[in-house]
Amino acid sequence: MTQALSQLAVVGVIGAGAMGAGIAQVAAQGxxxxxxxxxxxxxxxQAIAGIRxxxxxxxxxxxxxxxLASAAGARLQAVDQVSxxxxxxxxxxxxxxxxxxxxxxxxxxxxxxxxGCILASNTxxxxxxxxxxxxxxxxxxxxxxxxxxxxxxxxxxxxSGLATAPEVAGTLYDTALAWGKTPVHAKSTPGFxxxxxxxxxxxxxxxxxxxGGADCATLDACCREAGGFRMGPFELMDMxxxxxxxxxxxxVWRAFFNDPRFLPSLIQQDLVDAGFLGKKSGRGxxxxxxxxxxxxxxxxxxxxxxxxxxxxxxSAAARAIALRLQANGVAFTQAQAKGDTLATAGDAxxxxxxxxxxxxxxxxxxxxxxxxxxxALDYSKATRLAVSVAxxxxxxxxxxxxxxxxxxxxxxxxxxxxxxxxxxxxxxxxANEAADAVNQGVCDAAAVDTAMRLGVNYxxxxxxxxxxxxxxQLSTVLGHLAQTYGEDxxxxxxxxxxxxFAAKDFS
Ligand code: NAI
Numbered sequence: 465m466t467q468a469l470s471q472l473a474v475v476g477v478i479g480a481g482a483m484g485a486g487i488a489q490v491a492a493q494g495x496x497x498x499x500x501x502x503x504x505x506x507x508x509x510q511a512i513a514g515i516r517x518x519x520x521x522x523x524x525x526x527x528x529x530x531x532l533a534s535a536a537g538a539r540l541q542a543v544d545q546v547s548x549x550x551x552x553x554x555x556x557x558x559x560x561x562x563x564x565x566x567x568x569x570x571x572x573x574x575x576x577x578x579x580g581c582i583l584a585s586n587t588x589x590x591x592x593x594x595x596x597x598x599x600x601x602x603x604x605x606x607x608x609x610x611x612x613x614x615x616x617x618x619x620x621x622x623x624s625g626l627a628t629a630p631e632v633a634g635t636l637y638d639t640a641l642a643w644g645k646t647p648v649h650a651k652s653t654p655g656f657x658x659x660x661x662x663x664x665x666x667x668x669x670x671x672x673x674x675x676g677g678a679d680c681a682t683l684d685a686c687c688r689e690a691g692g693f694r695m696g697p698f699e700l701m702d703m704x705x706x707x708x709x710x711x712x713x714x715x716v717w718r719a720f721f722n723d724p725r726f727l728p729s730l731i732q733q734d735l736v737d738a739g740f741l742g743k744k745s746g747r748g749x750x751x752x753x754x755x756x757x758x759x760x761x762x763x764x765x766x767x768x769x770x771x772x773x774x775x776x777x778x779s780a781a782a783r784a785i786a787l788r789l790q791a792n793g794v795a796f797t798q799a800q801a802k803g804d805t806l807a808t809a810g811d812a813x814x815x816x817x818x819x820x821x822x823x824x825x826x827x828x829x830x831x832x833x834x835x836x837x838x839x840a841l842d843y844s845k846a847t848r849l850a851v852s853v854a855x856x857x858x859x860x861x862x863x864x865x866x867x868x869x870x871x872x873x874x875x876x877x878x879x880x881x882x883x884x885x886x887x888x889x890x891x892x893x894x895a896n897e898a899a900d901a902v903n904q905g906v907c908d909a910a911a912v913d914t915a916m917r918l919g920v921n922y923x924x925x926x927x928x929x930x931x932x933x934x935x936x937q938l939s940t941v942l943g944h945l946a947q948t949y950g951e952d953x954x955x956x957x958x959x960x961x962x963x964x965f966a967a968k969d970f971s
Pocket of ligand 1: 478479480481482483484501502503504507557558559560561562565569586587588589609610611612
């Protein structure tokens with residue numbers, strides 16, 4: 465059993481940049497005396513002035529009592545020398561992202577602090593095992609990975625290197641909890657949890673863009689309005705900055721010895737080469753120059769309501785569409801489940817994508833007039849759906865299928881006939897990566913879902929999403945993607961395969 469550090473314990477924070485200042489704020493608010501150190505003269509004092517102003521603002525808004533705000537502010541002290549951290553029980557490092565510089569600092573610290581002092585790094589990409597290798601007592605070092613901005617983001621990844629003592633990770637976990645954070649345990653593997661499992665959110669969208677599936681605005685709108693993601697992948701990459709995002713993608717890819725799962729995209733390379741770094745440079749996928757506005761998503765104009773609508777079975781999509789049609793006074797009939805047919809409208813047959821293209825699905829099922837719809841987080845709430853139309857589907861049938869969805873109040877974006885549309889393949893690959901992280905002992909299933917909900921604001925943990933989709937369906941989607949591309953990138957996690965055969969899920 466471990467417990468949180470006492471509030472009397474001095475916390476040292478090294479690096480008074482965006483992250484260090486945020487961590488110092490969290491620790492001071494958590495009741496600890498905090499010593500902040502930066503090698504840029506004046507930087508620590510300036511950061512402390514900023515934190516105190518934050519506390520005052522919080523008091524003015526009633527989020528913190530004036531007494532607590534001034535007490536927390538008074539607990540912060542700027543220091544100039546590592547030797548002044550001798551009485552710390554915990555030192556969190558948030559300096560430049562460089563292994564040698566971090567190792568040198570930790571060695572210097574180790575010579576100064578007591579034997580029981582815990583050392584932690586806020587690194588987002590450097591191996592905790594590698595940092596620890598320079599220490600006489602690597603067991604006292606762990607990762608304590610906050611997200612930006614640290615005072616607002618609840619998630620903290622507590623990262624154990626090969627030598628980290630379980631009690632050290634336990635104490636950090638309990639301390640983060642006492643600070644009001646939601647910690648998760650992770651093993652020190654490339655990208656830890658969030659920066660690894662989030663890769664497909666960008667990678668699949670970049671793939672679809674490379675293959676001409678649709679433009680950025682349309683794909684972003686589908687991810688938001690059907691997928692329930694707060695931001696689409698392209699607008700998010702523009703916000704993160706392509707230099708940063710490409711560097712993370714490349715470093716995770718290299719760290720996994722060039723595993724094609726993590727292969728970066730040439731589009732990212734091009735944007736970085738061009739200096740189109742996103743919002744901060746005025747141009748990325750979108751323009752941020754003065755007066756520029758985002759292009760609207762491609763939306764099929766209103767079509768006539770089709771006749772002879774039949775909905776098959778009781779899938780989530782069929783039930784939601786039935787309710788939406790009813791709400792709009794549109795006539796339809798319901799029939800027993802018929803294979804994976806979702807609906808028919810006029811001469812069209814609609815199915816939810818299973819990772820095949822519409823054209824292949826039409827060929828395999830001998831149904832030329834096939835239209836596929838994308839996955840939605842919740843078909844009863846989605847405002848937009850992507851569709852793809854088989855090559856030999858006639859126009860009248862395609863219009864009937866799209867007209868049905870419009871009659872159920874979906875805005876419809878027709879994508880080129882890429883496999884797995886956009887939301888389904890993205891969610892399938894997120895869940896695949898999450899499953900592999902669990903299978904490889906990086907973290908447990910609950911941790912990965914918590915990390916993705918809180919670290920990157922996903923509307924649902926990828927494994928909970930996999931459960932609700934059904935692992936058999938997920939595995940079918942991944943299998944079809946792997947067949948289409950013939951790439952190891954789309955290999956199905958052994959844990960998903962196991963769970964399908966064992967009739968289990970991730971709950
Ligand atoms: P930053 O560049 O804003 O701040 C770094 C600070 O460290 C600067 O004030 C610099 O003067 C100081 N510094 C550099 N070397 C030092 C040394 N040897 N001794 C004392 N001070 C030194 O960087 P930021 O964004 O705060 O990142 C810091 C660390 O946190 C990095 O390891 C980064 O990977 C990690 N991180 C960053 C996140 C972000 O979104 N910015 C999120 C999570 C982790």
